[in-house]
Amino acid sequence: MARKLTRPRLEAAGVACVLALLTSPRARRRHRFALQSASHMLRLPRASDYGAWHKLRTESRDFLQPWEPVWSAEEMTRNSFRKRIERVNLEFDAGSSIQLFIFQKDPERLIGGITIGLIRRGVAQMCMLGYWMGEQYAGKGHMFAALQLVIRYIFDELRLHRIEAACIPTNMRSASLLQKAGFRKEGYLHKYLRINGQWQDHQLFALIKEEDVRKGN
Numbered sequence: 001m002a003r004k005l006t007r008p009r010l011e012a013a014g015v016a017c018v019l020a021l022l023t024s025p026r027a028r029r030r031h032r033f034a035l036q037s038a039s040h041m042l043r044l045p046r047a048s049d050y051g052a053w054h055k056l057r058t059e060s061r062d063f064l065q066p067w068e069p070v071w072s073a074e075e076m077t078r079n080s081f082r083k084r085i086e087r088v089n090l091e092f093d094a095g096s097s098i099q100l101f102i103f104q105k106d107p108e109r110l111i112g113g114i115t116i117g118l119i120r121r122g123v124a125q126m127c128m129l130g131y132w133m134g135e136q137y138a139g140k141g142h143m144f145a146a147l148q149l150v151i152r153y154i155f156d157e158l159r160l161h162r163i164e165a166a167c168i169p170t171n172m173r174s175a176s177l178l179q180k181a182g183f184r185k186e187g188y189l190h191k192y193l194r195i196n197g198q199w200q201d202h203q204l205f206a207l208i209k210e211e212d213v214r215k216g217n
């Protein structure tokens with residue numbers, strides 16, 4: 001005979017599920033993953049980041065929107081954030097993309113994000129970077145610092161050979177950031193991505209492992 005699902009039984013089952021999730025090797029690996037310097041820490045987003053993420057993105061909306069895909073109506077909901085984390089975790093486990101939140105240390109606070117996306121293996125061994133910074137933290141050297149950690153990780157740990165990034169030609173901040181980090185302008189991509197509601201041309205930048213001045217490769 002089927003046992004009645006009383007509230008205590010359901011709660012016990014829920015606790016068991018959470019414990020199973022936290023103790024799975026994959027969950028532990030995700031939780032441990034971090035890129036760190038004395039001043040910054042980059043890690044995967046967690047459900048507990050929702051409040052800080054919501055505040056930072058909402059306050060920075062006018063600053064970010066011209067350079068990003070249109071935010072959907074559900075973009076900022078907790079449910080959408082939960083689904084985003086599920087997707088981030090799946091992609092991390094599959095090795096196809098690593099979406100990181102950027103934290104400033106002392107005091108620890110969320111300031112932006114950077115994604116090592118479209119990781120291609122085989123004959124390509126490359127990835128595509130995407131990034132954003134909260135408006136109040138922009139222009140203070142934080143993304144440059146985060147890029148140093150990410151570039152080192154991509155070449156030394158992921159052992160990729162090429163890092164690409166693309167930006168709209170009028171995005172001087174992004175273009176200057178990439179050039180300062182050693183990226184070379186490689187080409188022009190017509191109507192490459194749908195940004196802020198329109199298919200927009202982009203400039204393609206790339207950094208090749210053997211040309212990286214940080215070396216150690």
Ligand SMILES: CC(C)(COP(=O)(O)OP(=O)(O)OC[C@H]1O[C@@H](n2cnc3c(N)ncnc32)[C@H](O)[C@@H]1OP(=O)(O)O)[C@@H](O)C(=O)NCCC(=O)NCCS
Pocket residue numbers: 063064067131132133134137138139140141142143144145166167168171172173174176177178180
């Ligand atoms: C582009 C962006 C991620 C740069 O991050 P950031 O933390 O502001 O960049 P940093 O402070 O680390 O600056 C690094 C370099 O970027 C360039 N830069 C930063 N702010 C700039 C500005 N207002 N004008 C021109 N260049 C600028 C400079 O080369 C700078 O180096 P410098 O300070 O030695 O001159 C951030 O400004 C942002 O999120 N912008 C809006 C969204 C966006 O453009 N996303 C990228 C889409 S491709």
